[in-house]
Amino acid sequence: MTATALPRLCVVIPCFNEAANVAPMVARLDATLAGIAWEAIFVDDDSPDGTSVAVRAIAVQDSRIRCLKRIGRRGLASACIEGMLATSAPYLAVIDGDLQHDETLLPRMLEALEGGLAEIVIGSRNIEGGDKQGGLTAARQMISDTGAALANAALPMRVSDPMSGFFALPRDLLEEIAPRLTGTGFKILLDILLSAKRPLRSLEIPYSFRARVAGESKLDAAVLLEFAGLLADKALGGVVPLRFLSFAAVGAIGLLVHLAVLGLLHGLGGVGFNAAQWSATLIAMTVNFLLNNRITYRDRRLRGPALLRGLVLFYLVCGLGAAANIGIANLLLRDGVLAWGLAGAAGAALTVVWNYAVSATLVWRAK
Ligand SMILES: Nc1nc2c(ncn2[C@@H]2O[C@H](COP(=O)(O)OP(=O)(O)O)[C@@H](O)[C@H]2O)c(=O)[nH]1
Ligand SMILES: [Mg+2]
Structure with a gap:
């Protein structure tokens, strides 16, 4: 057996009940990442709709596709962290598995990281050229805006969309920060930015948040509470659970x-x-x-x-x-x-x- 080269980019895709979105996601990655050595890890929390079956059906024919299946666990942030730690590729990207994020940004994200333009590249709905309207209801938009304002008060740098679930960073940096991550809840990017202990050099690229076609959102009002919890946890230095x-x-x-x-x-x-x-x-x-x-x-x-x-x-x-x-x-x-x-x-x-x-x-x- 001959060894194959390590991929440059690992795309981590958290998913829960996204079976119908798996094949379209792989097809889109394949198209947009042509010419780049990449792999994708779908992190599935034992979805009842058989998301992991859909992933493995593709994985048996395409070794770039991997499935990390967690049993008896739930949680977007921990899914992203474990996915990111399961690869040896030098660059990591996290993207939702529901096709709401614009995957065509990935090559630019990788380029910015490789060129040393930034330590973390964030897909942002809130800067010029981005479109936050697309997939969000008014209530969700308000939660998102309030969250962004609160987050910026706590962050050592300005980030227009700190709640984004779409970002990329070098694996080295993630491994440096990983031991300090809170790892609960939905806000993995914010967790990373708050746990970094120094302002990260960031670059934000605008994109339009797409409406969901298949599956349903798992976020609800409890997310705002969870978010307050994340800030409290960081403020208390993680001492009190x-x-x-x-x-x-x-x-x-x-x-x-x-x-x-x-x-x-x-x-x-x-x-x-x-x-x-x-x-x-x-x-x-x-x-x-x-x-x-x-x-x-x-x-x-x-x-x-x-x-x-x-x-x-x-x-x-x-x-x-x-x-x-x-x-x-x-x-x-x-x-x-x-x-x-x-x-x-x-x-x-x-x-x-x-x-x-x-x-x-x-x-x-x-x-
Ligand atoms: N592995 C895993 N993925 C999750 C979990 N909750 C949500 N996701 C995935 O995270 C992504 C974002 O969640 P979604 O519900 O679409 O959030 P929204 O787009 O903000 O409404 C989607 O790909 C979900 O399938 C979870 O508990 N575990
Ligand atoms: Mg979504």
Whole structure:
């Protein structure tokens, strides 16, 4: 067997339920990258529509096409990172697998990197010549604009489209930054720019975001929350786990729900305090569970029978947590260690940590 030369460019294509877009994507890459040694890695999170089957059907005849299939995992950012780390090509590009990005930019991106014009080249919808209207609804556009403004406040350099999912960089640079990446959520480019520890020399090339033809978008309002989480994580130097922040924020919402229900039932409705307290606790725990399931653990989201099982477990975990909260607060108070306010706060803080640690391992265990 003879060895073949290493490709210059590896195109990393995150995809989830994009089976219908795989063959057209390969055909477009083949056309636009003629004359360049390239390979493509489709990173598929075990899509139910058989995306990986579609990739492998092409891969058996074309060794430039590879499939990185992850089981029991979800996440755009981590898919991109793992794809980028799975190649030895000197230059990397990331592009969506839904044909919304303009792949004809790739040769220019590679040229700019090879020519040393920039350390990172970004496909941008927000500069002159770019068109952001094409594939975005008004609401998505607003999220994107708000995000870009917030991101620029946190970044050491100006980037007009820091939320872009279409960019290219040398592998060396990615490997240098990789250990510091947060790797959760959707904003892989922003993660890279924030983790670089120095302003990267960037070049933005305008393009028009195309409308989706096949498949559907996986982004929703939770993305903005996730984005806030990414900024918080970077601001805190990655010491406090993001999930914990999200869990604690959901807990704070639960507390408000609890007080509101208690006020409604006991204060306004004249329901006895104990009954009102029990109802408020149950409702707040249920709201907490559903929010955590949707936001904090969206990548391990429970559905169907598992959702019910999880809810019951969550009641148990929180019930124990509440008992411990009262016990600890009483102890601290009895021994005169702390004043009642501080004793209560210490009890509550321990409860959040307990609830977080135990529900992460029992209710939403990683598969
Ligand atoms: N591997 C992987 N790919 C994903 C995941 N979520 C989204 N994608 C892919 O990331 C790209 C961008 O996602 P999309 O939903 O189109 O985002 P939008 O274009 O901003 O609406 C698409 O190619 C998706 O198939 C995921 O959890 N895992
Ligand atoms: Mg898309």
